[in-house]
Amino acid sequence: xxxxxxxxxxxxxxxxxxxxxxxxxxxxxxxxxxxxxxxxxxxxxxxxxxxxxxxxxxxxxxxxxxxxxxxxxxxxxxxxxxxxxxxxxxxxxxxxxxxxxxxxxxxxxxxxxxxxxxxxxxxxxxxxxxxxxxxxxxxxxxxxxxxxxxxxxxxxxxxxxxxxxxxxxxxxxxxxxxxxxxxxxxxxxxxxxxxxxxxxxxxxxxxxxxx
Amino acid sequence: xxxxxxxxxxxxxxxxxxxxxxxxxxxxxxxxxxxxxxxxxxxxxxxxxxxxxxxxxxxxxxxxxxxxxxxxxxxxxxxxxxxxxxxxxxxxxxxxxxxxxxxxxxxxxxxxxxxxxxxxxxxxxxxxxxxxxxxxxxxxxxxxxxxxxxxxxxxxxxxxxxxxxxxxxxxxxxxxxxxxxxxxxxxxxxxxxxxxxxxxxxxxxxxxxxx
Numbered sequence: 001x002x003x004x005x006x007x008x009x010x011x012x013x014x015x016x017x018x019x020x021x022x023x024x025x026x027x028x029x030x031x032x033x034x035x036x037x038x039x040x041x042x043x044x045x046x047x048x049x050x051x052x053x054x055x056x057x058x059x060x061x062x063x064x065x066x067x068x069x070x071x072x073x074x075x076x077x078x079x080x081x082x083x084x085x086x087x088x089x090x091x092x093x094x095x096x097x098x099x100x101x102x103x104x105x106x107x108x109x110x111x112x113x114x115x116x117x118x119x120x121x122x123x124x125x126x127x128x129x130x131x132x133x134x135x136x137x138x139x140x141x142x143x144x145x146x147x148x149x150x151x152x153x154x155x156x157x158x159x160x161x162x163x164x165x166x167x168x169x170x171x172x173x174x175x176x177x178x179x180x181x182x183x184x185x186x187x188x189x190x191x192x193x194x195x196x197x198x199x200x201x202x203x204x205x206x207x208x209x210x211x
Numbered sequence: 212x213x214x215x216x217x218x219x220x221x222x223x224x225x226x227x228x229x230x231x232x233x234x235x236x237x238x239x240x241x242x243x244x245x246x247x248x249x250x251x252x253x254x255x256x257x258x259x260x261x262x263x264x265x266x267x268x269x270x271x272x273x274x275x276x277x278x279x280x281x282x283x284x285x286x287x288x289x290x291x292x293x294x295x296x297x298x299x300x301x302x303x304x305x306x307x308x309x310x311x312x313x314x315x316x317x318x319x320x321x322x323x324x325x326x327x328x329x330x331x332x333x334x335x336x337x338x339x340x341x342x343x344x345x346x347x348x349x350x351x352x353x354x355x356x357x358x359x360x361x362x363x364x365x366x367x368x369x370x371x372x373x374x375x376x377x378x379x380x381x382x383x384x385x386x387x388x389x390x391x392x393x394x395x396x397x398x399x400x401x402x403x404x405x406x407x408x409x410x411x412x413x414x415x416x417x418x419x420x421x422x
Contacts, residue, residue: 066274069362070281073353077288080348137291142284151280 061156085135092122143185272367296346303333354396
């Protein structure tokens with residue numbers, strides 16, 4: 001979505017968890033990795049900053065340096081609050097959806113990360129939902145005021161929050177957003193995000209469509 | 212701190228919880244209330260936006276409209292995540308520190324808000340600290356990268372986060388930031404905030420100084 005926002009033509013390649021060798025040229029083993037001519041950048045925040053600085057004439061991802069610094073706060077909120085609450089809920093779904101080649105790797109690394117088995121995580125789903133509900137509070141409040149996190153139009157702060165919902169949409173049969181009135185604005189924002197760039201995110205198959 | 216940032220001369224008046232009649236002219240009963248000539252503004256976010264728009268030549272509180280929208284997210288994170296975790300911990304301290312005229316009012320309203328007695332809240336302190344620790348995660352991560360939430364220099368996003376620590380500093384004998392290495396950058400940032408504007412915040416008596 002950052003590339004689409006910048007209007008930059010690109011190709012994407014998905015890799016399996018166990019194919020880190022395919023991105024070894026980046027000097028590390030995690031996605032995303034961006035290759036732009038002679039330049040290779042890894043880490044989503046570093047990629048966003050690279051795109052902003054390398055293509056300053058294209059629509060801004062941040063809206064200036066002060067907004068970039070604050071978007072970095074939103075990035076950390078996503079990683080350490082929203083994703084921290086969501087990822088143990090989604091881990092059993094990712095395990096189920098993982099390619100056969102990846103299942104053993106995924107189980108081993110996530111069971112070490114969370115200190116419990118995939119099956120235990122599956123059984124803990126209901127008791128973990130209240131923490132996710134609390135983590136969503138700042139987003140709920142923000143979207144009561146504006147159509148997008150970044151204001152009247154979407155920017156990188158929206159894409160990085162939306163990525164969590166897109167992840168859930170692709171791997172899980174369950175909506176992380178309950179149907180109640182409190183989530184009305186967040187659900188409406190999510191639909192707007194799915195509509196952006198001619199439905200770029202919506203074109204990615206949802207778990208519900210696949211099932 | 213927003214007024215100091217803008218370089219605006221001002222006087223402050225503290226009021227007791229039970230003196231809402233003194234701000235009834237604002238059309239409501241909560242602080243802060245700003246009076247600027249013929250204009251009265253209440254609500255801290257509305258006041259920040261008023262100051263930014265009424266004094267555009269003075270140093271910016273946000274750094275442009277995109278940053279203002281993202282600062283509003285930080286504002287909501289403070290209210291709904293950081294303050295939500297901190298306020299039940301501080302409530303017994305505020306009760307102890309409250310003026311005799313205010314104690315009954317404070318007890319009644321806070322016991323209704325939290326659904327438990329001041330004494331129960333006091334006993335729950337230790338069990339509430341882990342939620343506060345988790346709530347601080349995005350701030351910890353942000354301050355690993357920059358001296359201030361807003362980047363190389365402080366702005367409104369710093370003042371609204373710092374307000375929570377200043378509140379704790381003034382009413383509580385206990386530091387909400389544990390001494391461990393993980394909070395090193397947040398503690399250093401807090402010292403920088405206390406130093407700003409010739410020690411404006413440090414001049415407010417700390418509970419530890421009073422005791």
